Amino acid sequence: MTIVRPTRINAGAPLLIPPDYAHSTLGLTASIEVASGGPGAGTAPLPELPPGALAAKRSVVLLIIDGLGLDYLRQASTDGPLANNLLCGLSSVCPATTSAAITSFFTGLAPASHGLLGWFTPFEARDQVVLPLLARVRNGPGLPPTDLATLYRSPPLAARLTRDCHVVTGRRIAGSAYSRFHAGPAQVHGYRSLSGLFGQLEQLVRANGPPRYVHAYWSELDHLAHEHGVAHRRTREHLRQIEAQLGRFLKAIAGTDTLLLVTADHGFIDTAPERSLLLNDHPDLAQRLRLPLAGESRLAFVHAKPEQREALGAELAEFLGDRATVLSGAQFIAACFLGPGEHHPALAQRVGDWVVAMADGWTLRDRLPGEKPFMPVGVHGGLSEAELNVPVAVFEA
Structure with a gap:
């Protein structure tokens, strides 16, 4: 990858450094893809997660906790199960936001390739700004299927895998146009609560059948951080709730030959x-x-x-x-x-x-x-x- 150092037109402004894509969530997805029978999308797997170690497991589960930054985890839960089982820190993609980062998890591609560049993304077919996750024009109507076929153009990761694939996400978004397209051939499961999320995961890893890959997503930490701030008591309490449910889940699936990877799409800062x-x-x-x-x-x-x-x-x-x-x-x-x-x-x-x-x-x-x-x-x-x-x-x- 050739990097051209940009020139700021406001010279007194901070110098920008691109994400470390050589050690990023793209590499995590590449490890999962190669371990699950996929050809790889051109990104090298993470050295810390060699595909062979993942391929040996009957179930590989990727749990994405929306908004759980590395710095925040280290500050808010220093002795919790996530910090105690931390493999490494990674860079997310740019922009560090759900529509760009989750699409990278769903496709194995960087935003430069999949083209979904934020909550608001310019859409050349309409010469308008649209909301990719909601499949509608900014402050306007929903997009018709013909437009969605152009907006969502990158093949889903699940279509390249030989493992049995599943997506576990909130019931409110499980049937959305965005989720249906990016899940591809994966079976989509909706839930209503945090306990429902882990209940769905337990059912999947305990069920009979071929080796499987499960992409799971939890959004409430992101919601609380937006509303109250990432440093707020309610946000920290919710992280503790997630970790408590995680502990119960791990006990419930003991002996299932499962590898659980917990990561995030981005972190947070508070503003005023x-x-x-x-x-x-x-x-x-x-x-x-x-x-x-x-x-x-x-x-x-x-x-x-x-x-x-x-x-x-x-x-x-x-x-x-x-x-x-x-x-x-x-x-x-x-x-x-x-x-x-x-x-x-x-x-x-x-x-x-x-x-x-x-x-x-x-x-x-x-x-x-x-x-x-x-x-x-x-x-x-x-x-x-x-x-x-x-x-x-x-x-x-």
Whole structure:
């Protein structure tokens, strides 16, 4: 992978470092793929998880706890089962957010290849910003199947595996267009609660049948961190609840020849209202945009009106100063922030003219007419270590 060091147009802003894709969640997925009979998607398996060790197990379970950053785990549960069984830390993908990272788990591909670049992703087929996880236009209607066939284009990991494949996720999202496509041939199981999640996993690893791979997902920690902050008491209490249920689950599946891998899609940082910028408050900048802001509040993809491109970049750099780093979209792609692999055919269109990477807990948003104000306490999507670094804990039963 050739890395081109980008040039910041606001020279006093922080220097950006791409994720460590040589030791990332892509490698974790590659270990699972090769161990499960897949050809590999071009990423080397993790040295800490050789595929042969996984292939020998009857069941391999990947449990993704949304929002569980490595730094947070080490602070919030120093003596819990996850910290005590920590294999290593890994870098997530960029942007460090669910729609990009979970799609990488589902496909084995980096965001540069699968093209889903955040909660808000530009969609060239409509020249609009869409919500990939919800399959709808930003502040607008749902997308028809013909559009979804273009938006979701990367083959699911499960379609490449010889193991019996299952997806265990919340009942509310189990039947979504996003889940159905990315599960591929895997059987999808919904649950209603944390105990229901582990109950489904127990049934799967105890059931008769061929060797299996189970992709499981839990979202409540992310929800609590957004609402209250990652440092809040309720968020920490929920982590303890997860670990208590995990302990009971491991006792229940003893002797099933199962390898459980627990990781996350991203970490979190907390922010404050005084560090939250709203582009609507700066109409001189907003009027230069061709599309609403895309990506995340910590890493925004900016699409300028053609005649306004250079002026917008200069004005963003002046306005943000040391509160963000402003790069051209082309430089951001060339520097491999979005990872290795063959580029999505519309990657340049989706990234846009400028990329704004916010610093030190700052966020940047815009609000469309009719959109409800959204000011979460906990945020993610940026390039800080707390947002990018995630744990991998390993349990054998």
